[in-house]
Amino acid sequence: MKTKQLRTFVRYLLYGANLLPALVLLERFLSNNLGPNPIEEVLLFSGFWAMVLLLITLSISPLVKLFSQGWLMPTRKWFGLGAFFYALLHLCFYIVLDQELNLDWILEDVIDRWFIFLGSAAFLLLLPLALTSNKMAMQKMGAKLWQKLHLLIYPGTFLALLHFYFKKAAKNDDKEPLIYLAIFIGLMLWRFIKKGRAK
Amino acid sequence: MRRLSPSSFGLNERDTTPEKLWLERRRFIQQSALGGLALASGITMPQQVFAKDKPLNPYVGIDFKKLGAGESLTPFKDVTTYNNFYEFGTGKGDPAKHAHALTTNPWTIKVDGACAKPATVDLSKLAAKKDWQERIYRLRCVEGWSMVIPWLGVPLGPVLQRFEPLQKARFVEFQTLFRPKEMLGQTSGVLDWPYVEGLRLDEAMNPLSFLALGLYGKTLPNQNGAPLRLVVPWKYGFKSIKSIVRITFHEKMPTTSWVKATPQEYGFYSNVNPNVPHRRWSQKRERRIGEFRKRETLLFNGYGDYVADLYRGMDLQKHF
Numbered sequence: 001m002k003t004k005q006l007r008t009f010v011r012y013l014l015y016g017a018n019l020l021p022a023l024v025l026l027e028r029f030l031s032n033n034l035g036p037n038p039i040e041e042v043l044l045f046s047g048f049w050a051m052v053l054l055l056i057t058l059s060i061s062p063l064v065k066l067f068s069q070g071w072l073m074p075t076r077k078w079f080g081l082g083a084f085f086y087a088l089l090h091l092c093f094y095i096v097l098d099q100e101l102n103l104d105w106i107l108e109d110v111i112d113r114w115f116i117f118l119g120s121a122a123f124l125l126l127l128p129l130a131l132t133s134n135k136m137a138m139q140k141m142g143a144k145l146w147q148k149l150h151l152l153i154y155p156g157t158f159l160a161l162l163h164f165y166f167k168k169a170a171k172n173d174d175k176e177p178l179i180y181l182a183i184f185i186g187l188m189l190w191r192f193i194k195k196g197r198a199k
Numbered sequence: 200m201r202r203l204s205p206s207s208f209g210l211n212e213r214d215t216t217p218e219k220l221w222l223e224r225r226r227f228i229q230q231s232a233l234g235g236l237a238l239a240s241g242i243t244m245p246q247q248v249f250a251k252d253k254p255l256n257p258y259v260g261i262d263f264k265k266l267g268a269g270e271s272l273t274p275f276k277d278v279t280t281y282n283n284f285y286e287f288g289t290g291k292g293d294p295a296k297h298a299h300a301l302t303t304n305p306w307t308i309k310v311d312g313a314c315a316k317p318a319t320v321d322l323s324k325l326a327a328k329k330d331w332q333e334r335i336y337r338l339r340c341v342e343g344w345s346m347v348i349p350w351l352g353v354p355l356g357p358v359l360q361r362f363e364p365l366q367k368a369r370f371v372e373f374q375t376l377f378r379p380k381e382m383l384g385q386t387s388g389v390l391d392w393p394y395v396e397g398l399r400l401d402e403a404m405n406p407l408s409f410l411a412l413g414l415y416g417k418t419l420p421n422q423n424g425a426p427l428r429l430v431v432p433w434k435y436g437f438k439s440i441k442s443i444v445r446i447t448f449h450e451k452m453p454t455t456s457w458v459k460a461t462p463q464e465y466g467f468y469s470n471v472n473p474n475v476p477h478r479r480w481s482q483k484r485e486r487r488i489g490e491f492r493k494r495e496t497l498l499f500n501g502y503g504d505y506v507a508d509l510y511r512g513m514d515l516q517k518h519f
């Protein structure tokens with residue numbers, strides 16, 4: 001009973017951890033501490049946390065299985081929602097602050113800028129996952145279809161990381177995006193190997 | 200056929216080249232000033248009113264104070280904490296964090312290549328403090344942001360002329376210090392070090408081209424390119440090379456660092472031009488640091504009156 005309570009407590013702590021970056025961002029905004037180019041800063045910040053939380057989401061099931069800690073499984077949903085929250089924030093910052101709600105600019109950007117296209121595609125892949133993250137949607141869809149739909153997290157994450165890679169590669173500096181891509185590939189490899197063994 | 204060389208007139212090369220460039224420059228300034236006058240008064244004036252063979256100082260026609268008029272300066276803190284200086288890391292805040300490690304005294308500059316008087320000179324000899332003047336210029340970064348900075352320094356042209364570039368010299372190359380022990384970023388392979396930039400000689404002789412040794416009335420902070428940097432305000436920021444240790448005159452166009460790294464994205468000229476997009480983004484607009492909304496980017500960063508003539512007849516889409 002005591003372990004169970006502790007585990008529940010830790011789980012809620014982890015759910016809450018999703019909000020920490022947002023609180024840090026808010027604090028930096030309120031204390032006017034976003035640097036000389038605040039719009040660029042909030043874009044980078046929100047995008048970074050969307051990527052990190054996507055990778056954390058994908059790490060939960062390997063962790064659970066490797067260490068047989070099934071009680072951690074529910075955190076996956078909330079990290080996934082956290083990732084989507086920062087992706088949505090990122091998109092809003094882009095549309096409102098960076099593009100000043102100008103539809104012509106945005107369209108031109110999506111068409112002309114390869115990495116903007118990739119980012120938009122990533123968001124569109126992740127959107128249905130967030131919308132169907134509740135129990136009701138799951139019941140309506142049926143577990144099988146629901147699970148199939150949620151496989152979209154893999155291409156969604158991959159495109160999000162590519163979006164960052166092509167943004168960064170323009171600066172001829174791809175160390176950071178390559179680290180994220182390597183983590184992603186590692187997590188995918190683990191899944192393939194496990195699937196192979198199961199057969 | 201016998202070709203006339205400058206020496207046939209009892210002159211050596213150093214007597215001709217600079218003056219020719221100066222005269223060309225002067226002629227352009229006269230014409231643009233005259234053009235404006237003619238337009239304003241609705242009359243046309245013959246070009247010949249100006250004596251053609253009188254040596255003229257190209258710096259006389261420009262009121263440099265006026266160049267910065269109407270612009271509000273970017274705060275000192277932003278100018279000195281938001282920098283691209285890959286020798287100290289690729290983050291905007293990295294240079295301010297790491298550049299203190301750089302030793303800028305003593306500092307010598309080696310000038311060589313196609314010139315009559317190659318030399319290695321001490322910084323203080325190249326640009327004595329008493330000669331420093333202020334220039335307020337807009338700086339447009341290729342990434343889409345801009346600043347307005349009050350530089351201190353000396354015009355580039357007269358400095359270059361002291362080394363007497365030969366007539367065959369058409370380009371000038373600049374090199375940044377290579378000292379990985381002090382410049383952390385040089386241990387990474389982001390660019391092929393040392394950083395190299397270049398100008399066509401007539402661009403370098405343009406009155407706007409400037410060697411900065413200070414900003415905001417102080418000597419340059421390290422992260423801004425101490426102790427000596429180039430400032431060419433009608434080109435994207437990366438052309439304005441920092442911490443210069445070598446200047447070389449060439450007959451042929453030098454291969455500059457960004458052209459070498461990604462030739463499909465960066466050209467030798469890299470003039471600010473809203474009509475030529477970067478391969479990954481539009482250059483139509485820019486965010487002035489400190490402003491909330493974007494501004495329209497101006498051709499030649501708004502300095503067309505002074506520099507457009509350099510590119511007459513050139514396809515700027517091709518020579519980007």
